[in-house]
Amino acid sequence: MGSRLPPTRVLAGELRVSRGVVTEAYRRLTEDGHVEGRRRGGTVVVAAPALPPPASPTGHAGSIDDSAPGTLFVGEPGAEVFDALRAVRARVDFTPGQPDLAAFPRTAWLRAERAVLTGLSAEQLGYGDPRGAPQLRRAVAGWLARSRGIRVEPDEVLIVAGTAQALTLLHPVLRAAGIDSVAVEDPGSLGTRQHLANGALATPPVPVDDDGVRVDALRATGARAALLTPAHQFPTGVVMSGERRRDLLRWAEDGGLIIEDDYDAEHRYDRPPVPALRALLADHVCYAGSVSKLLAPALRIGWLVPPPRYRDALTEAKRFTDLGNAVLPQLVLARLMDSGDLERHLRLLRGRHRRRRDAMIDAIARHLPGATVHGAAAGLHLTVTYEPQVPDTDLAAAALARGVKCQPLSWHRQLPGRPGLVLGYAATAPGAIAEGVAALGEALRTLGRTARTGTSPPQVDPPA
Numbered sequence: 001m002g003s004r005l006p007p008t009r010v011l012a013g014e015l016r017v018s019r020g021v022v023t024e025a026y027r028r029l030t031e032d033g034h035v036e037g038r039r040r041g042g043t044v045v046v047a048a049p050a051l052p053p054p055a056s057p058t059g060h061a062g063s064i065d066d067s068a069p070g071t072l073f074v075g076e077p078g079a080e081v082f083d084a085l086r087a088v089r090a091r092v093d094f095t096p097g098q099p100d101l102a103a104f105p106r107t108a109w110l111r112a113e114r115a116v117l118t119g120l121s122a123e124q125l126g127y128g129d130p131r132g133a134p135q136l137r138r139a140v141a142g143w144l145a146r147s148r149g150i151r152v153e154p155d156e157v158l159i160v161a162g163t164a165q166a167l168t169l170l171h172p173v174l175r176a177a178g179i180d181s182v183a184v185e186d187p188g189s190l191g192t193r194q195h196l197a198n199g200a201l202a203t204p205p206v207p208v209d210d211d212g213v214r215v216d217a218l219r220a221t222g223a224r225a226a227l228l229t230p231a232h233q234f235p236t237g238v239v240m241s242g243e244r245r246r247d248l249l250r251w252a253e254d255g256g257l258i259i260e261d262d263y264d265a266e267h268r269y270d271r272p273p274v275p276a277l278r279a280l281l282a283d284h285v286c287y288a289g290s291v292s293k294l295l296a297p298a299l300r301i302g303w304l305v306p307p308p309r310y311r312d313a314l315t316e317a318k319r320f321t322d323l324g325n326a327v328l329p330q331l332v333l334a335r336l337m338d339s340g341d342l343e344r345h346l347r348l349l350r351g352r353h354r355r356r357r358d359a360m361i362d363a364i365a366r367h368l369p370g371a372t373v374h375g376a377a378a379g380l381h382l383t384v385t386y387e388p389q390v391p392d393t394d395l396a397a398a399a400l401a402r403g404v405k406c407q408p409l410s411w412h413r414q415l416p417g418r419p420g421l422v423l424g425y426a427a428t429a430p431g432a433i434a435e436g437v438a439a440l441g442e443a444l445r446t447l448g449r450t451a452r453t454g455t456s457p458p459q460v461d462p463p464a
Contacts, residue, residue, distance in 0.1 A: 005035060005043040038107055046102060072400075073393040077411050079194050091403035092436030096235065096381035096424040097263075099293050100352065105336075105345045112335040116328065124327065130319040132159025132303075133330040139337035140303050146343075147266060149279040150287065152305055158314055159325050161300040163261060164195060166288045167227075169317040170259070171199025173310055174225060182259065183223035185213050187412040189234050192227060192261065205414040208233055212240030215247040225257040231265040231274050235383045235412050235422045237375015239274055249277070252284035257307070259286045264293045266346055267426075268378035269354045283307050291333065293380060294346065301325060301333055349426075353380065359430035360423065360437060367441030374420075383409060385420035390447040392419035398443035404436045 005011070008026060012019040026043055029035045036046045072085055086095070131137065137154040144150040160166045174182070182196050186205035193203045204221040207214050212233060218226055230240040230248075240248070252258050260277045278287035290302030306314050318324065336342040360382055364373055374383040392408035399406055399421075409420035421440070425433055 003045045073397040090405035092432050094406040094423040094436060096422045098424050098427045100427045101296055104296050108341040112332045116331045116335055128324050128327045130324040131315055133327050135334040136330040139334040143337050148276040150276050156305055158304045160302050160304050161325055162290045162292055162302040163288045166304045167195045169314050173313045179224050181223045183218055183221045183226040186415045187235055190411045208236055211244045212238050215251055227259040229261050230277055231262055232378045237379055249281050252281055262289045264379050266294055267380055270377040299329055353426050356425045356430055359433045360425045363434045363437035367438045380426040381422055381424040383420055383422050385418040388419050389451050392421060394447055395444055398447055399440050402439040402443055404439045
């Protein structure tokens, strides 16, 4: 990475082809995240093509050892399952919630970092406010007003290390308020459920239908808090309807607390934005967001906007956890937000993600006929359900054996439901998407024949 490609005119002359051919090739490489145009710096390689997994002792490239495919999808997934799946090498990675890391705006980030360091005083390198750098809290307040319709003062914003830390900070605060259970959507994020359980909070499931979470079922749980993804429900992609929102807000006004995880609301393609619940009922909504899906999870920067009654307790929890996030990345992010670079980056991502989403929908229509696609209008993933003949854990294991990584929908359920797969597309080029979905179709057909005939499925070696 970092190598500079020849100018299009020069390369066209060397290859004796028209300049248009080279320009189109560079455009496609840019869209797929392999190169980046840097104005006077030319076109630079930023992401090398993925190398095939190393050969295993058995001689098959990418073979998974006995501990991976045989146990990852058997039984209830434990807290380590995401780390274990992340460590498995695969030719095509459909892990949901994974942004296109090759598209990280390195040039804009470096430019902002240089500007921040140039104007940084010595005092700013000391311990800062545990709530976060004032510059970032102001920038986040502006970002939320522009993108989510949330009007807050900077002092209402708490900077955290992503939504995961936001939940960890909430654990003792909720228990101190007498809340020992947080209702969750079903299907809903397994990772979120695990974080709540780690804080000794029960997670009663609430069914989700085409209008969003069922508020009548939420009332029936007796829980005083609920963690929801109303703008783009994970994993179904449902947008909570207006009537359901009004019913939910009535539940909150009766003493309920809504924890609003706005995890990928910026990524929308075929529908207008919907207002955040925090914009409608500030005193009863604890709002959480981050840049993990917009820039990169490795930055570990997010924000929490709690109701006033929890603000001081959460600030104390943050102070005694880590004295606050690293200041320099906060200042760089604030500059990106204030300069408009972050919004320009988001516009670029929307175009790229839309093309990849379309490629996945087309591939599903070709290779998984009869499957139902959910959540296409926004987000970074699609959910696909199919007739309940083959367990989705078996399908995910068979896909992994063919070099395709994805998550079974049943991982994200506590209640029974149709089998399916959760397929992230944002980090995968269109060609690889088509290849991966074709492998999923082959795996499903093979398992389906096995289920009908009662025979054992053939052993499949991962492709070299």
